[in-house]
Amino acid sequence: MGDGVLTVLVVDDSALMRRRIADLLVEAGFRVETAATGEEALARLPEVDPDVVTLDITMPGMDGLTCLARIMVEHPKPVVMVSALTGAGAGETLEALRLGAVEAVQKPAAGSIGRIGEELVETVRAAASSRPRRVRGLRERLRLARARIVGEDFVAPAPPPPSVAAAGEVEGVVLVGVSTGGPSTLEDILPLLPAGFPWPVVVAQHMPVAFTATLARRLDEMCALSVVEVERATVLEPGRICIARGGADVELARRGGRLQAVCVPSSPDRPWHPNADRLVTSAMRLLPPDRLVGVLLTGMGNDGAASMAELHARGGRTIAESEDSAVVFGMPQDLIRRGGAGVVLPSDRIAGQLTRWLPTAARRAGPASGRKD
Template identity: 55%
Template sequence: MLKVLIVEDSALMRSQLRRLLEGEGDIQVAIARNGAEALAVIPEFEPQVVTLDVNMPEMDGLTCLGHIMRDMPRPVLMVSSITQQGSEAAVRALALGAVDVVAKPGGTMSIGIEAMRDELLGKLRAAARARPRRALRLREALRAEQAAAEQRRHSAAARAATRGLAGLTLVGVSTGGPRTLEDILPELPASYPQAVLVAQHMPAGFTASFARRLDSICALEVVEVSTPMPLQPGRAYIGRGEADLVVEKRLGRLVANSVRSDTSLWHPSVDRLVRSALGLVPPAGLIGVQLTGMGDDGAAAMAELRRLGGRTIAESEETAAVFGMPAELIRRGGASEVLPCDRIAAKLRQWAVSGQAGGSSRWDS
């Protein structure tokens, strides 16, 4: 029996979520109306997963999450409205240790709950298998942001000194990914000679806030892709939620573009991103990185990338919140390296610089 605590101040939302979850037959539900109640219920009920609203009276979701991750860490799934304030708070929650986010339904509640049913249940069951990770302490986080700002001051000169685009780094990630990306991307310098493209499974409405947060803590410039954007070294491109991120060639230049999602289960699709890059860039100019997440999205394409001569990294089980996507890449023999998340950035720097000799303008011109 999966034990889930629903923390939500709306009585209607609480009742709809409870009905949906208990209807599964193998989920036991407890309820809390705000963060303060949740902190009292958790030691007694011992939920395996907590669903946490962002905006609540007495104690809001972010404050509650901080207490949970410090005192009684367990997987937390944020349930947030798709507003700028709500999405930014949800992204902040992911940085504090929440494993994933689900968008609250709009319009008629009963219809909206049914529409989000598969996503909610899938993410709940994935969260139940996740290993929560504490976020950086505040002082360390501030230091990271200051270091990123200092590197950013020199970014224009660093990019100008880079001789063309030295290839593409393709990152696939799902449940637990935002926290893992915050361990990796800030460790890449503004002079990183490749463009970084990230397919992070995330609902629409949250990826813009996610890109802004990463941009604030990274020396790389980080942008959400909503229209065609030329690929440049020292820049990271985040796929838009519920669309797919692909590499295209326009007027002789490689661009990142957001396109309508295909029929696959998760979006942005890692598999589609990697295959689009393979169609335009020699495999030797590509690095694939498969991080935490449920399922197998991207495993087949990255295994093909390695077979054709590219290099790939799978996050190791010791740090992956959910060891599904990287495990599948390893099972297929598609991982050149298996590394914990705190060693991935160093390997990327090593590989990208070693493949930079002579530049690669032939790939983007």
């Protein structure tokens, strides 16, 4: 409305929940409009023209997923899904993130406003500066990305030869940090890694514990590589992508002479979990810099930036997602500001860069099929 105050359209069929969310946002300085149904929300969007929409997943009549899909096609806006964040609703919540929602946050129940309310306000504020994604079908996104990889329309400098790995040990590890907008961004990258990709991948995706197992299963169905959740000590080996378990942190450790991803209790002095800085720092204690690649993707805050900048300074390779594709540019932007990004690329070109840096098995295998044989 031209006065610098951000407007939020709160969509929920519960009058109590609409009032609770509206009170939190008004107190934080937002202008709030409300809608009780998906149909009402769609009708009011052109009139209200909100900076952000908060959207309940479970509503009678038009459900949240249907409403979200129509918003992203008809009137794209940053959308924050508000749900119970339980394991039972994990599939629906992840589908919302795939459809273009910026983030999903916990419903602020009575008596538990506290940190949940703060997180909702922080997420809405970050969403206001995010970039809504018009999500194509996965098949079309993969086709276009593979065309770019095959076309080799970008080339980064060749790295120096890596140090020799000890017998029986993996050659190196790719470390990925990602937060807001992560699930759909990971779909731009991981399904494009070919079956012969020579290094394991460990992903720290900021996410509650209820969702990471479902995320790992969905990615496993899409990828040529095996995708598993790190719920216990998991051996790192070529052909495996490890998704850190939500609500905890993940570190690399050497046990019985083998490199493993280990789930550890979340560190109270770090605000984001699973924590990317903690992952990268643990990896640098065990492997030389030339056997590590750090990839920092979309997300608010700066998790991963300090440790990956240090990795880059030591001679390791790093990639920051570019502003062109980042839903929220905070994390990769901080890495770039620190001078720690070796390469800056949109998400659908990152897999191609990784296969150029780690070429032997990848080139022998050819482009990823998007499924396991």
